Amino acid sequence: MTRRRHHEQHRTNRTGWLRAAVLGANDGLISVGSLVLGVAASQASQSSVFVAGVAAWIAGAMSMAAGEYVSVSSQADTEEADLRLEQRELERHPQREHKELVAIYVKRGLDADLADRVATQLTQHDALQAHARDEIGISKATRARPLQAALASALSFTLGVAPALLVIGLVPHGILLPAVIFAVLVFLAVLGALGAWTGGADILSGVLRVTLWGGLALAVTGVVGAFLGRVGA
Numbered sequence: 001m002t003r004r005r006h007h008e009q010h011r012t013n014r015t016g017w018l019r020a021a022v023l024g025a026n027d028g029l030i031s032v033g034s035l036v037l038g039v040a041a042s043q044a045s046q047s048s049v050f051v052a053g054v055a056a057w058i059a060g061a062m063s064m065a066a067g068e069y070v071s072v073s074s075q076a077d078t079e080e081a082d083l084r085l086e087q088r089e090l091e092r093h094p095q096r097e098h099k100e101l102v103a104i105y106v107k108r109g110l111d112a113d114l115a116d117r118v119a120t121q122l123t124q125h126d127a128l129q130a131h132a133r134d135e136i137g138i139s140k141a142t143r144a145r146p147l148q149a150a151l152a153s154a155l156s157f158t159l160g161v162a163p164a165l166l167v168i169g170l171v172p173h174g175i176l177l178p179a180v181i182f183a184v185l186v187f188l189a190v191l192g193a194l195g196a197w198t199g200g201a202d203i204l205s206g207v208l209r210v211t212l213w214g215g216l217a218l219a220v221t222g223v224v225g226a227f228l229g230r231v232g233a
């Protein structure tokens, strides 16, 4: 029974990661894909389109990483402050903290005697860890890691950008515009399916939703790019 629950929890964590990665890739694909399309629609040369794509990729990945770092850092600060407070309480009121822990285990279903023994042994082993995990809900596996989060979001953004950049680098100039549109839509559909799958939602409606909104973003920037290209020329 415990083993089973343990397994399920792990799976939840993993899909959480995958889900975040899919969202980051989606961001990269839609923002850089539509930017590149807008530039391509303005009749810019293929190398200008490529440079614009690379610049958008770097800027986007940096901005994702910075945003994620700041947000997860402040979460880490809060956890750190919580742990310091708990450590102080443990030093000042060990009896009260012991009772607190016993009460938590009783609430979870242990009888008073066993709860007392569990609390005593865990306190001897590592009092702060026991309180962090069972009272505040902070464990090693769930600790906020700003740098890791920042790298992960920059990487997932990059994975989303890659198909658009590859297409620009590889296709002949004559079919640049349709090739970019096709590649972005296909990868949007793939990401929509992945996102729906990790969220346990219906795959087809996930694909349709993401492709439709992404398609709309492409269409708007494409039209704006074409208009500006005509005005500028």
Ligand SMILES: [Zn+2]
Pocket (backbone or CB within 6 Å): 086, 089, 097, 100, 131, 135
């Ligand atoms: Zn406590």
